[in-house]
Amino acid sequence: MEAGRADAVVWRNRALMLFDRVSVPVAVCDVYGQVVLANPAMAAECGTTPGRLRGRQVLELFRPQETTQVERIAEALRLRHRSRYQVSVCWPAPGGTERYGELTADPVSDTVEETPALLVMLRVQGERPAPEPEPARTTEVERRVLALLAGGATTARAARELGLSRDGVTYHLRRLSARWGAANRTELVARAYALGVLAPGVWPPRPRVTEGD
Secondary structure, three states: OHHHHHHHHHHHHHHHHHHHHOOOOEEEEOOOOEEEEEOHHHHHHOOOOHHHHOOOEHHHHOEEOOHHHHHHHHHHHHOOOOOOEEEEEEEEOOOOOEEEEEEEEEEEOOOOOOOOEEEEEEEEEEEEOOOOOOOOOOOHHHHHHHHHHHOOOOHHHHHHHHOOOHHHHHHHHHHHHHHHOOOOHHHHHHHHHHOOOEOOOOOOOOEOOOOOO
8 A cells, every 4th residue: 555655656656746847838726717736837828937837827828819618618517528628818018918729628637536626738829019009089188198207207397387276287197196006197198198198208208199180
């Protein structure tokens, strides 16, 4: 009995070593899709380490392109079917591009009665450049306030140039900060550039010109 347990430990350790070294992105998930174990190749696709993937939902990391695929798989697993399941997915790559491919999930367990785990493998099929962010919806006054703020204007100066009261400028800044979750004015300006509201590479700062302006 003790010899059998020792052999099982040896083979388990060998399997884990192979799991870590294989170049194919692989993870073990519970039946609900929560990551239990991931190899370095899978973690690299998410720009993190294997330990940080533990407990994450695999379908939050890799977005299904067809929700009906996921619904069919969930129903099949509920009925304890043991087929191989495939889901078309896409995900943001660490380099800023978007990759797409296919997740293959195989139910695995020691007995038929036991609730299966899922051995998940990712096949990368290609990548495409990340889409340019669409300018966030803002009013003309909000864009002008942001441009003045980016140029270093105080609340009083922005109020004079826009024909508003200081309270009026503060009102717009508070609304923008709440909408974008900005903690301060520096972050608010950074968000404005990141969201395409302000034109990049120009001085003095000015709103980005979009179709319909």
